[in-house]
Amino acid sequence: MNLSQISSLTEDQAREYFEKIRWPNGRTCPHCGSVESTKLQGKAHRVGLYKCSGCDDQFTATIKTILEDSHLPIRTWLMAFSILCSAKKGVSALQLQRQLGLGSYRSAWHLAHRIRHAMTREPLKGLLGAGGGIVEADEMFVGGKPRKPAGRHVPGTHRGSKPRTKTPVVGLVERGGRVRARVIPDVTALTLKAAVRAHVDPSARLMTDENRAYIGLGSEFAGGHETVNHAAGEYARGDTTTNTVEGFFGLFKRGVMGSFHHISEKHMDRYLNEFSFRWDLRAVTDGERTVEAIKASEGKRLMYRMPVGN
Numbered sequence: 070m071n072l073s074q075i076s077s078l079t080e081d082q083a084r085e086y087f088e089k090i091r092w093p094n095g096r097t098c099p100h101c102g103s104v105e106s107t108k109l110q111g112k113a114h115r116v117g118l119y120k121c122s123g124c125d126d127q128f129t130a131t132i133k134t135i136l137e138d139s140h141l142p143i144r145t146w147l148m149a150f151s152i153l154c155s156a157k158k159g160v161s162a163l164q165l166q167r168q169l170g171l172g173s174y175r176s177a178w179h180l181a182h183r184i185r186h187a188m189t190r191e192p193l194k195g196l197l198g199a200g201g202g203i204v205e206a207d208e209m210f211v212g213g214k215p216r217k218p219a220g221r222h223v224p225g226t227h228r229g230s231k232p233r234t235k236t237p238v239v240g241l242v243e244r245g246g247r248v249r250a251r252v253i254p255d256v257t258a259l260t261l262k263a264a265v266r267a268h269v270d271p272s273a274r275l276m277t278d279e280n281r282a283y284i285g286l287g288s289e290f291a292g293g294h295e296t297v298n299h300a301a302g303e304y305a306r307g308d309t310t311t312n313t314v315e316g317f318f319g320l321f322k323r324g325v326m327g328s329f330h331h332i333s334e335k336h337m338d339r340y341l342n343e344f345s346f347r348w349d350l351r352a353v354t355d356g357e358r359t360v361e362a363i364k365a366s367e368g369k370r371l372m373y374r375m376p377v378g379n
C-alpha cells in the first residue's frame with residue numbers, strides 16, 4: 070500500500086494490515102510461538118487482543134515490535150513508515166508532525182527515530198562484494214566546521230563554547246548492490262582500512278580515490294585495489310570509479326541540508342541507517358519498501374530510553 074491508501078484506512082483496517090505483515094503465515098503467539106489462539110471479544114477487551122492456547126498468555130500484534138507501548142494509533146505508525154520509506158532525501162520531524170497531525174514535535178521526533186531503529190539491519194548479513202563483486206570505498210565529512218587539532222585555539226570561538234565539528238563517515242558500496250555507511254572517529258589509514266576489512270569480502274575488487282590511507286589493501290582482496298586520481302581531474306578509468314559511493318554521499322548530504330539542517334554526531338548513524346535502508350531497497354516500490362520496514366520492526370523493541378533533543 071502507498072501512503073494515500075494507508076491514510077484512507079480505518080484503525081481496524083490498519084491493524085488487520087499490520088497483522089497480515091507481521092503474521093504472513095497466520096497468527097503466532099509472540100510469547101511461545103504457538104499458532105493456536107482465540108480472539109478476545111466483547112467490551113471488556115481491547116480490540117486486537119488474543120489469548121494463546123499454548124501458554125495461556127494474552128497478546129496483540131504489536132507486542133515485541135517497536136510499536137509496543139506506543140499510544141499512537143497503528144494507522145499513524147503505518148503512515149509514518151510509509152513516509153520515511155518513500156522520502157528519498159529524508160523527512161524532518163517537523164514535516165512528519167504536520168503530515169500526521171501529531172500534537173507535539175517531540176512525539177514526531179521519537180516516532181521517526183523508532184522507525185530508523187527498525188530500519189537498522191544488524192547484524193549485517195554477509196560481506197560486500199562476495200563472489201568477486203566491485204566495492205567502492207570513500208569517506209566524507211558531514212555538517213559543522215572542520216575538526217581542529219586538540220589544544221589549538223580556534224579563531225572565533227570562546228572557551229567553553231565548543232565549535233560544531235564535521236563528522237567523518239566511511240562509506241562502502243557494492244556496485245549494483247548494498248551500502249554500509251558508519252560514523253568513524255577519524256580518517257586515518259588504521260581506521261579506514263579496518264572499516265574496509267570489516268565489511269568487504271576478500272574476493273572483491275576494491276576501488277577508491279587516490280587517498281593514501283587505502284594503500285596496501287590490494288594484496289588482501291582477490292580482485293585487487295584500483296584507484297582514480299580525483300586531484301588530477303580523473304573520475305573514471307574503464308570501470309574504475311567511486312561514482313556510486315559518491316552518489317550515496319551526495320544523497321545523504323542533500324538530505325541533511327534539505328531536511329535536517331544539522332545532525333549531531335551521536336545521532337548520525339541512525340540517519341545513515343535510514344538512507345542505507347532506502348538505498349539497498351531502491352529497486353522495489355515505495356509500498357514494498359514500507360512492508361520491509363514494518364517487518365523489520367519485529368524484535369526491534371527499544372530497550373533503552375530514547376535520547377531527548379536533536
Ligand SMILES: [Zn+2]
Nearest residue numbers: 098101121124
Ligand atoms: Zn503463547
